[in-house]
């Protein structure tokens with residue numbers, strides 16, 4: 001049985017110009033123990049999908065189950081299987097960190113939970129803040145408390161909605177070490193992030209959402225190898241020959257051009273030489289997830305071409 005199952009999920013919001021379709025028939029499963037990434041540009045529908053999963057929003061149609069429990073008809077059980085770290089910093093300012101975690105434990109009927117609370121505080125670098133009032137914590141510390149709150153009931157499925165937005169390197173490392181450990185111990189993780197290098201490093205499989213639809217779903221390694229896999233990068237002061245300008249990406253003086261194989265690399269170099277371009281600091285490297293993401297998001301052909309059925313794509317564990 002999948003840890004999380006989305007089946008034909010539609011969600012529309014009333015808008016000034018009629019209905020806004022935030023999710024347009026999203027279907028996929030996440031298997032127990034997977035570290036699964038959900039990527040997409042701003043407004044793609046990631047938070048909406050997570051809100052539906054967490055029971056914070058109701059799908060217009062379709063079903064969502066957590067370990068077989070429907071998030072609408074069997075809400076309490078589904079919710080017990082989930083630990084959700086929300087994107088926004090929402091908390092009650094009147095309590096200390098420990099009190100907030102005890103209260104959260106109480107929601108799940110856990111009375112003697114202090115051993116696990118202590119472990120969470122230690123693992124998340126909050127031990128010396130246990131008795132600090134929530135309103136006195138820095139933004140990064142509050143985010144750590146939100147992670148601890150989501151985990152008080154040791155949920156088998158951990159959902160992280162952009163957990164590292166605006167947090168420092170130390171917290172990122174602490175967080176990924178701890179979440180990585182929980183994942184190795186069998187917890188399923190669903191992560192949304194705009195940091196693609198994070199997704200590339202952590203996720204076994206990745207789904208890409210664009211305008212409410214899944215446009216790619218595959219193992220991370222397959223996504224990386226399925227598209228142009230070589231990236232030429234060099235500095236240039238002048239102009240590119242027109243044959244190359246369309247496929248190039250500029251970052252200041254740096255030009256990046258993708259190639260599928262060594263022959264294409266050679267062709268690009270020949271075109272540059274023929275045009276008399278003065279290329280500096282040439283590097284030939286592997287395309288990363290950001291390149292794949294941009295390629296998929298910019299594709300205007302039928303996006304389903306990138307989707308592999310989960311039973312074919314398998315799970316990289």
Ligand SMILES: Nc1ncnc2c1ncn2[C@@H]1O[C@H](COP(=O)(O)OP(=O)(O)OP(=O)(O)O)[C@@H](O)[C@H]1O
Pocket residue numbers: 013014020022040041042043044045046047048049
């Ligand atoms: N409560 C709401 N009422 C009306 N429209 C909404 C509401 N929540 C989200 N939307 C709209 O639904 C679409 C999807 O938004 P959502 O927040 O799910 O995207 P996202 O992928 O999480 O974006 P981001 O990366 O910016 O967090 C957007 O067009 C957004 O404006």
